[in-house]
Amino acid sequence: MKRICVLTSGGDAPGMNAAIRAVTRKGIRTGMEVYGIGHGYKGLIEGDIRLMNIAHVGDIIHRGGTVLKTARCEEFKTDKGIDKAVENINKAKLDSIIAIGGDGTLKGALELVKRGINVQFIPATIDNDLGYCAYSIGFxxxxxxxxxxxxxxxxxxxxxxxxxxxxxxxxxxxxxxxxxxxxxxxxxxxxxxxxxxxxxxxxxxxxxxxxxxxxxxxxxxxxxxxxxxxxxxxxxxxxxxxxxxxxxxxxxxxGSPTALDRNMATLMGSEAVRLISEDKPSTAIGFDGQKVTLVDLKIADNIENKVRADLLELVMTLA
Amino acid sequence: MKRICVLTSGGDAPGMNAAIRAVTRKGIRTGMEVYGIGHGYKGLIEGDIRLMNIAHVGDIIHRGGTVLKTARCEEFKTDKGIDKAVENINKAKLDSIIAIGGDGTLKGALELVKRGINVQFIPATIDNDLGYCAYSIGFxxxxxxxxxxxxxxxxxxxxxxxxxxxxxxxxxxxxxxxxxxxxxxxxxxxxxxxxxxxxxxxxxxxxxxxxxxxxxxxxxxxxxxxxxxxxxxxxxxxxxxxxxxxxxxxxxxxGSPTALDRNMATLMGSEAVRLISEDKPSTAIGFDGQKVTLVDLKIADNIENKVRADLLELVMTLA
Amino acid sequence: MKRICVLTSGGDAPGMNAAIRAVTRKGIRTGMEVYGIGHGYKGLIEGDIRLMNIAHVGDIIHRGGTVLKTARCEEFKTDKGIDKAVENINKAKLDSIIAIGGDGTLKGALELVKRGINVQFIPATIDNDLGYCAYSIGFxxxxxxxxxxxxxxxxxxxxxxxxxxxxxxxxxxxxxxxxxxxxxxxxxxxxxxxxxxxxxxxxxxxxxxxxxxxxxxxxxxxxxxxxxxxxxxxxxxxxxxxxxxxxxxxxxxxGSPTALDRNMATLMGSEAVRLISEDKPSTAIGFDGQKVTLVDLKIADNIENKVRADLLELVMTLA
Amino acid sequence: MKRICVLTSGGDAPGMNAAIRAVTRKGIRTGMEVYGIGHGYKGLIEGDIRLMNIAHVGDIIHRGGTVLKTARCEEFKTDKGIDKAVENINKAKLDSIIAIGGDGTLKGALELVKRGINVQFIPATIDNDLGYCAYSIGFxxxxxxxxxxxxxxxxxxxxxxxxxxxxxxxxxxxxxxxxxxxxxxxxxxxxxxxxxxxxxxxxxxxxxxxxxxxxxxxxxxxxxxxxxxxxxxxxxxxxxxxxxxxxxxxxxxxGSPTALDRNMATLMGSEAVRLISEDKPSTAIGFDGQKVTLVDLKIADNIENKVRADLLELVMTLA
Missing domain, CATH: 3.40.50.460 (Phosphofructokinase domain)
Structure with missing residues (x-):
């Protein structure tokens, strides 16, 4: 039986709960043990790990924020912090981490991957500033x-x-x-x-x-x-x-997440579980407006974000 | 045939449009000529007066702000400004003014009343700081x-x-x-x-x-x-x-006005027209939570606003 | 130490949760033990009684429905059912019942009062069909x-x-x-x-x-x-x-309750606790648009509901 | 100077107004004359054609429905009806038609194309049942x-x-x-x-x-x-x-259209004007979740709509 965990890190974004729900329920129903980490990477360092069940994620799909809570974590930017997290992951015998967050969370995920941890990354940031995917949860x-x-x-x-x-x-x-x-x-x-x-x-x-x-x-x-x-x-x-x-x-x-944010989060959360069940390597999961996309996590952070600067002109033409 | 006019002055408040609609349609349908003044007292000074018809106030009941526009008007705080307004009112042969606004608008209304103009006042301010009535439009x-x-x-x-x-x-x-x-x-x-x-x-x-x-x-x-x-x-x-x-x-x-703000505005607008049709003196119209209330406009500004300070304690008890 | 209980019965209405929160927190903070009954009178008959704490009513003020759940209960219309409820009330040594609901709930409350139980009634029905008060929670x-x-x-x-x-x-x-x-x-x-x-x-x-x-x-x-x-x-x-x-x-x-429904519910819930703490008799609590009103529960059901039929005409005049 | 017209046909969909605004303003500001047709193809048959200006489409981007009005039109399914429309198009010397609507509107557009009229089609239907594009306005x-x-x-x-x-x-x-x-x-x-x-x-x-x-x-x-x-x-x-x-x-x-529906409508409306200004043939414009897509209008109706039936299973897995 696979043991996976899910965490949300960095700034919260509406729709994170839909991703947590999808991971938890699909994980459990496909035979995994699912753990939730409180307060993102901070909880990983501090060993704030709890076993999740179906009911824990009931009645949360429509709620903003994240029931797992989140934090910005300076300690996780240090080798000492990351090593402590890896230690906790190994102690808890977790096969894989599903990390939900933005740019900083992706960078943190890469550090874990470098230390041999399998991480599936789900983009969630209202800023939509991740270059490797078109949409992020909350935007x-x-x-x-x-x-x-x-x-x-x-x-x-x-x-x-x-x-x-x-x-x-x-x-x-x-x-x-x-x-x-x-x-x-x-x-x-x-x-x-x-x-x-x-x-x-x-x-x-x-x-x-x-x-x-x-x-x-x-x-x-x-x-x-x-x-x-x-x-x-x-x-x-x-x-x-x-x-x-x-x-x-x-x-x-x-605010309550829009249908699109909920559905994107649900599809990506579901995909993360599938990737783990099929023993896939660490992946940066994305959404292109219709369907889930996959990028090797190791290179995801190198893809530059593009802005549609031509739209600035269109705004003025139409006003 | 009575000739009346309606204006909104001071800060805008959601629900003003419902009052304008009620005044205009009830006025016209009870045989009056209804005029709209643009930009509140400023428009009264500048003679910005237009004849209203049924269609002018169609499809506005749900809209925030005021279709008549509003302004803060320093000139209306001077005798010269007020006299100019009175002159325009007389030139246009207006029997009565329906003034919609907050504290400053009420003070302005009182000046008009002192100069012999009949004014029906409707309270509209999100601050709800008028002492003579429990609720104001927009609150x-x-x-x-x-x-x-x-x-x-x-x-x-x-x-x-x-x-x-x-x-x-x-x-x-x-x-x-x-x-x-x-x-x-x-x-x-x-x-x-x-x-x-x-x-x-x-x-x-x-x-x-x-x-x-x-x-x-x-x-x-x-x-x-x-x-x-x-x-x-x-x-x-x-x-x-x-x-x-x-x-x-x-x-x-x-924001689109709530049902309560629309209904209060509608009832008060309707009452203003009734008061004029029955040749009543200048009145500060109010709403007590259920029904319209009436206060002599001359004394309305002297009634002190009360705050329910006991609720501060209740907030803390329940948090 | 007083022991009180709160229940919601009949059709649910947005704002019931705000009343439950106010009763629970004000009750506990003024030194009472507060119990919640599940599924209204049905739970009273079946002994579905739980002790409430401050956290139980956290994060519910904005939620529609009722966390205590509700039901329509035919058995409570029979002597046998009511007697069973009275028995449970006495067994649990409850000093007073706070019943939240509409017309049927009020009738049920009256039956309890007839059997010597102290009941404080809070009106909650989207229909607003209770004659003794102007507003009910949810309307x-x-x-x-x-x-x-x-x-x-x-x-x-x-x-x-x-x-x-x-x-x-x-x-x-x-x-x-x-x-x-x-x-x-x-x-x-x-x-x-x-x-x-x-x-x-x-x-x-x-x-x-x-x-x-x-x-x-x-x-x-x-x-x-x-x-x-x-x-x-x-x-x-x-x-x-x-x-x-x-x-x-x-x-x-x-739907999430409006500010008015939440505040009315909060004020009435708070008042119910005050009445019990001062050993007042059974009361039908109401709200007149601004403040709480009180009517002897025994006569509350006899007050006929009035409709503002004159508004039908106004709707047409303004359309 | 190019003369173009815009119409909405079939069931209305929130976001149609954003498309009408984009067409009108971009058209006028790139030197075209823009006409609006009332009630869709029906108006084309009846010659319900009006010249649009910048102000006509002010303050409509947030409104549901369509300011041009729409209708279902049986007559446009007959040769006689279509010929009458073509006659009116030629009489008004219109270089191109921008048709906004769903499946029926697309079929109508094809009939016009067969008769030599240049048509740019924008998908707008809450059903999202057009096979050639992933998203339609209103969905x-x-x-x-x-x-x-x-x-x-x-x-x-x-x-x-x-x-x-x-x-x-x-x-x-x-x-x-x-x-x-x-x-x-x-x-x-x-x-x-x-x-x-x-x-x-x-x-x-x-x-x-x-x-x-x-x-x-x-x-x-x-x-x-x-x-x-x-x-x-x-x-x-x-x-x-x-x-x-x-x-x-x-x-x-x-309902007021979501940001996505407004933006998609705006981008597609803008694209329709560009296609006309560059003398492109009749096109079925689409949106794939991020950007505008183009399909030859003559074949657009033959592309079968696909449903993501696998999601039915996911719904149950996650509930």
């Missing part, structure tokens, strides 16, 4: 959360004839900003990957004002090359009107 | 918006074992904080009307941590006696853990 | 659920120029239909308490069509004097166009 | 609507220990049922493409009951090989308990 939910917030903000902005800047998450990756800007009918989007052209944005807002559209929405990823404060100041001066600012913050992590 | 929607945000924030906080401080609107009035704190299962609430007891809040959070509840939620009205930054710092030191902060901001003004 | 949520559904249905109806009939809950009471009709901008509402005037409804729809509004919404309470099938047929013939029908059904019971 | 929104409804239904079912059957749309295609079943944590799903195994479903429900999970959810596409009534009856007998039924109906067409 679709986060985009919808931003779009819904933008809807409400647009209505109050329209009532007052105000331009509003919305700051969204994305330190290195503009995907949330880009996709929520496109879906929210924003007038411009600023992302870390592309140099911002403030003059062009001001012209766009002015063009809107000239046709009586006085409630422009600008979406700025937190990693863009101009701060929210500076951007606000420049636009204020540029258009000669007051400008509102909203920083969405942790709001973007919450 | 229920804003509270639900905060509660939904708090739900999501709680899930991510739980995943990371983090305490989170949520800053909500309310410069002078703690109602949004209090009612969303009670409904959101917050651990403590800070409001402008009551001196904050930070030591007690820290004890409460620690008590939670001692029974493994590590994701406390603290809701702070923006007018509370300690800033969000200071509060964050003090709690961080008090509990010896990192603390998250979310400032909801303009998000709280947006 | 506000159900109305908002219907209004949101109606929003979506209106959009598809508008795209196809179709009239749609929406059947909502309410066998004896038209409150859901009335309040969701008013808030949803329905063109007409049919309720059990008032004889339907189909010809007038058809005229109203035709009037809309004549001004290019071809997507009328008619809301019919299930207890209205004409069935959904007949109504559909008559309107179809009357307007000479196809008519759509949607039966919302159990959808109306679900 | 993601519909699945999320069903999943949200299922969440609420699950809570009330859990409170009463009841199994519930939810009937969803899908006469020929089980995609809504399958994807919402997977995301909603359903216990079984019945779809038109696969023979139903009622005995297996009953065993699954019983297995749940044996471990105290008494609120199973069964999702049945309307085109499955056993009716909702029969299914209810068989399950009722099989498990020896009462079973609830909910028919979601037109509710599934409504």
């Amino acid at each position: 679709d939910t986060a985009v919808n959360t931003v779009v819904n917030a933008a809807n409400g903000i647009r209505e109050t902005g329209m009532s007052h004839d105000k331009t509003t800047i919305i700051e969204v998450m994305g330190r290195n990756c503009g995907d949330i900003a880009l996709m929520s800007g496109l879906a929210g009918g924003a007038d411009a989007v600023l992302i870390p990957e592309v140099k911002s052209d403030i003059a062009k944005i001001i012209d766009k807002i002015k063009e809107g004002i000239s046709r009586q559209k006085k409630n422009s929405i600008i979406i700025r990823a937190e990693g863009a090359d101009i701060s929210t404060e500076e951007l606000t100041e420049e636009i204020k001066m540029g258009i000669g009107e007051d400008v509102r600012t909203v920083i969405l913050g942790y709001l973007q992590r919450g | 229920d929607t804003a509270v639900n918006t905060v509660v939904n945000a708090a739900n999501g924030i709680r899930e991510t906080g739980m995943s990371h074992d983090k305490t989170t401080i949520i800053e909500v609107m309310g410069r002078n009035c703690g109602d949004i904080a209090l009612m969303s704190g009670l409904a959101g299962g917050a651990d403590a609430v800070l409001i402008p009307e009551v001196k904050s007891d930070i030591a007690k809040i820290i004890d409460k959070i620690k008590e939670g941590i001692s029974r493994q509840k590590k994701n406390s939620i603290i809701i702070r009205a923006e007018g509370a006696d300690i800033s969000t930054e200071e509060l964050t710092e003090e709690i961080k030191m008090g509990i010896g853990e990192d603390v998250r902060t979310v400032i909801l901001g303009y998000l709280q003004r947006g | 506000d949520t159900a109305v908002n659920t219907v209004v949101n559904a109606a929003n979506g249905i209106r959009e598809t109806g508008m795209s196809h120029d179709k009239t749609t009939i929406i059947e909502v809950m309410g066998r004896n009471c038209g409150d859901i239909a009335l309040m969701s009709g008013l808030a949803g901008g329905a063109d007409a509402v049919l309720i059990p308490e008032v004889k339907s005037d189909i010809a007038k409804i058809i005229d109203k729809i035709k009037e809309g069509i004549s001004r290019q509004k071809k997507n009328s919404i008619i809301i019919r309470a299930e207890g209205a004097d004409i069935s959904t099938e007949e109504l559909t047929e008559e309107i179809k013939m009357g307007i000479g166009e196809d008519v759509r029908t949607v039966i919302l059904g159990y959808l109306q019971r679900g | 993601d929104t519909a699945v999320n609507t069903v999943v949200n409804a299922a969440n609420g239904i699950r809570e009330t079912g859990m409170s009463h220990d009841k199994t519930t059957i939810i009937e969803v749309m899908g006469r020929n295609c089980g995609d809504i049922a399958l994807m919402s079943g997977l995301a909603g944590g359903a216990d079984a799903v019945l779809i038109p493409e696969v023979k139903s195994d009622i005995a297996k479903i009953i065993d699954k429900i019983k297995e749940g009951i044996s471990r105290q999970k008494k609120n199973s959810i069964i999702i049945r596409a309307e085109g499955a090989d056993i009716s909702t009534e029969e299914l209810t009856e068989e399950i009722k007998m099989g498990i020896g308990e009462d079973v609830r039924t909910v028919i979601l109906g037109y509710l599934q067409r409504g």
Whole structure:
């Protein structure tokens, strides 16, 4: 009988619970023993390991966050920490680890793989900044959360004839900003990957004002090359009107996962169990919009993330 | 044939459109001519007056904001501004004004009344800070918006074992904080009307941590006696853990109005038209939770707003 | 030390969990032992009694349904059943019962009171058909659920120029239909308490069509004097166009409770504990829109429910 | 200057408005004249053609349904009807038609193509039953609507220990049922493409009951090989308990489109304009989950739709 464990690490993302449910139930029902690790790699170091059963993952598919809890773990970036984790894995006689998380979690997984541990990796980060796969768990939910917030903000902005800047998450990756800007009918989007052209944005807002559209929405990823404060100041001066600012913050992590995030998580969780049952090597599992994709975990971190910079232009064309 | 006009002034509030719809349609269907003023008192000064018809208010009952637009108007605080408005009212031969807004709008209405204009006032402010009535349009929607945000924030906080401080609107009035704190299962609430007891809040959070509840939620009205930054710092030191902060901001003004806000707005809008058709004097219309209430507009502004400070204690008892 | 128990009976209603939480936590924190009964009166008969602690009611305030579960119980309508319940109450040495539910639950509570049991009753029914109080837990949520559904249905109806009939809950009471009709901008509402005037409804729809509004919404309470099938047929013939029908059904019971339902439930749950701690007699607790109200439980069931039939006319005036 | 027109035909789908907005604005801003046809092919026959401007499609991206309205049109299935449409297209000197809709709309488009008209086709149907592309506009929104409804239904079912059957749309295609079943944590799903195994479903429900999970959810596409009534009856007998039924109906067409549906619609609308500007032949545009895909319109209707029948098994494994 195979013994596997599942953990969530790094920032939480809506849909992680659907992946935990899929791993646990498919694992148990295909004859495995499934263990849950509390608080990600931190729990692996501290030996926070519990046996899971079918009921443990009941009634969680619709819940945001992660029932296994998560943490950022500095100790796991040290050899000592990782060695301690490997020791615990071996002590618990675990055949394989299913690690769910983002970029940092993938890096941690690679360290385990280097030490001979079999790891199946499932991408979960609202930032969607993993280069080896098109979608990560939580991204679709986060985009919808931003779009819904933008809807409400647009209505109050329209009532007052105000331009509003919305700051969204994305330190290195503009995907949330880009996709929520496109879906929210924003007038411009600023992302870390592309140099911002403030003059062009001001012209766009002015063009809107000239046709009586006085409630422009600008979406700025937190990693863009101009701060929210500076951007606000420049636009204020540029258009000669007051400008509102909203920083969405942790709001973007919450919320019941969308159907897509749940289904992607379910399919990838199920695939992870299949890979283990068939004794496959460590894999970075992905989702391309329709189906599960597989990449050797050892090279997954080297694949650069691409942003669809052409969409920045489309946002402006359509606003 | 009576000629009436409707305007929305001050901060927008979800449900204003339902009131505009009720005034317009009931007015027209009981034989009145109904005019809409753009941008509140500012439009009254500038003569931004348009004739409304049944179709103008179609498909707006579910929309946040106000289709008549609103503004804050410094000029209307001067005699010159008010006189200009009165002149426009007389020029347009308007028998009565229906003014929809908050505290500032009520004060403006009183100035018009002093100059012999008949004004029916409908309370609409998410802050719910009008003393003469229990509910104002937009408050229920804003509270639900905060509660939904708090739900999501709680899930991510739980995943990371983090305490989170949520800053909500309310410069002078703690109602949004209090009612969303009670409904959101917050651990403590800070409001402008009551001196904050930070030591007690820290004890409460620690008590939670001692029974493994590590994701406390603290809701702070923006007018509370300690800033969000200071509060964050003090709690961080008090509990010896990192603390998250979310400032909801303009998000709280947006969103499709709840059924209660729509119905209250509809009943009050309908009542305003009835009062005019029966040649009643200027009235501050209100809603007590079930039915419309009436107060002489001249004294409405003198009635002090009360906060249910006993609920602060209940929040902590139940957390 | 007082020993109290809490149960939910009859149809579930969103917000019941907030009441259970308030009773449990306030009870324990004011020095009581709190027991939960599973499946309402059925559990009382079967002795399904468990001791509650603070953690049992954590993370439930936002959840629909009832964690104590509920049931309709025929046996509790017989002397034998009630006597068995009384026996269990006495065996468990319970000082007081807090019963949460609708009309049937109130009747059951009265039977217990007649046998000398102290009962504090909290109204929870989406139908809002209890005469002694203005609001019951779950009603506000159900109305908002219907209004949101109606929003979506209106959009598809508008795209196809179709009239749609929406059947909502309410066998004896038209409150859901009335309040969701008013808030949803329905063109007409049919309720059990008032004889339907189909010809007038058809005229109203035709009037809309004549001004290019071809997507009328008619809301019919299930207890209205004409069935959904007949109504559909008559309107179809009357307007000479196809008519759509949607039966919302159990959808109306679900959903996360609104802030109002949670707060009302919390205040009433808290009040129930206070009444017991002060040795008050059996009481039917209510909520009038702002604050808790109290009625002698023995007479609560005799107070007739009133419907605001004047609103039927207002719905049509404003559509 | 190119003259193009856009129409929506067949059943409406959330996201159609985002496509109309993209076509209109990108068309105008790349130097085209854009016309909108009312009520789909019916409007083409009747000459219901209007010139569009930038403002016409403002504030519609978030709205369900279609501002151009839609219809099912029997006349367009006749040569006479199609010839009349072609005549109107030529009279209006339209260079190209952008047709947005489902299977019937695609068939209609093919007839126009056969008569020498250039047509760019954009898939929009909540059923997702077009074989040539993976996603159609509206599908993601519909699945999320069903999943949200299922969440609420699950809570009330859990409170009463009841199994519930939810009937969803899908006469020929089980995609809504399958994807919402997977995301909603359903216990079984019945779809038109696969023979139903009622005995297996009953065993699954019983297995749940044996471990105290008494609120199973069964999702049945309307085109499955056993009716909702029969299914209810068989399950009722099989498990020896009462079973609830909910028919979601037109509710599934409504609702603000999800970010994915808006973005897909926007990208495809934008692509349609590009194809026309580059004088490309008639194309069936699609979306594969990430990016736009192109298929010769003449063969698009011959590509068979595939259902992921393996997911039926996964639903049961994970429930």
